[in-house]
Amino acid sequence: MTTNYLTIMMKHFEHMNIEVTAAAETVLNASSLKDREDVYDCNRFLFVKEGAGRLIVQNDEIQLVRGKLCILLSGRSHRIAIDPDEQLILQWCHFRSSYEDRDLYRVLQIPYHIQLTDIGATSKLLERIIEEINGDKLTSRLKIKASMLDLISTYLDSFPINMNDGAPSEELQKIDLVLNYIDEHLADNITVENLAKQVFLHPNYFIVFFKSILGYSPIQYVNLRRMELAKSLLLQQEWNVSAVASKVGMQIYYFSRMFKTHTGVTPSHYRKQSAAFGTSGDLSNRGEGK
Structure with missing residues (x-):
């Protein structure tokens, strides 16, 4: 949690x-x-x-x-x-x-x-x-x-972040389920209906609920997580651009366009820049491996 x-x-x-x-x-x-x-x-x-x-x-x-x-x-x-x-x-x-x-x-x-x-x-x-x-x-x-x-x-x-001091609120439990589901299904076609079903909410209410806590709409957040994971994988030489696009559930042309919109550079350019500056490791806050 x-x-x-x-x-x-x-x-x-x-x-x-x-x-x-x-x-x-x-x-x-x-x-x-x-x-x-x-x-x-x-x-x-x-x-x-x-x-x-x-x-x-x-x-x-x-x-x-x-x-x-x-x-x-x-x-x-x-x-x-x-x-x-x-x-x-x-x-x-x-x-x-x-x-x-x-x-x-x-x-x-x-x-x-x-x-x-x-x-x-x-x-x-x-x-x-x-x-x-x-x-x-x-x-x-x-x-x-x-x-x-x-x-x-x-x-x-100035205060410790410790979720073990007591039972998390109902809202946090629901969001936790949704965030875990998103990270486990980034390669799949994730819809608002899929996410709302995880916490037994109507899709329209779920959108409001999700954005009130995360600040993003559900699909905006899904795409953000995909880009964070993509950045992490592009730093690893064994992952080419096509494989990264597949890992985040996108056709390569659509992935390249979204990645450039998100970062300002193409996936290939991002990889070259990172290699030039000697960057390695996982840039994602909650990134996944291969």
Whole structure:
């Protein structure tokens, strides 16, 4: 399951669109807080720059200390509490991202708070977002997106990926079955109907379900896996272009055209380039051998 878990995460975050709607640095104390729970229609990153307090999320209470980074999904009620003699300096941003309809973060069991050690680097990322959110330069939105991707990467790098901590969700089990079926049948004629039958879903619903988690339509993903496998096999001298085309279930002329569209070069050129640079091994994240 771990490999498919990584595949799902990678494909999702590669294609995630991010819109930051607000960002700021806020100084809080007990007198400035209202004793009520907040619910937002966007996601929130909260980072403790200085001070101490508590974050109450449903039935959980998280200690807010310097370096704590929290992600609060849209619709999740929460409140912040601070002792009378304490002060809390928070850097925060509100954002929306694609593929949220199925609550992917919950499906992938991502924790909603982590403790960071490189506090300065994370604070600088948020400072940049705060600075650029009010900017009107041509590059402001690009800088915000770059900083947000760095922030998300920092978050993901800071917790272990271990699918053995509990039973995977039903969604992950279904996707796992489908991804394994795809990899085992790349040489065959794979249809949406074939894939939907693996998890007992109507084809129309299956397309929406699959894309909400992977970010691709089922057939787009199948073709992507074929190209990843093809790249891996082309690095092995015993596989000629015709054999690779057969291995990924395509006529050679169609394979060559799709491969060039995907990589920008023909299969033969790709092999020659790789040999010239001394490349060897499997480029595929989940590639197969001969």
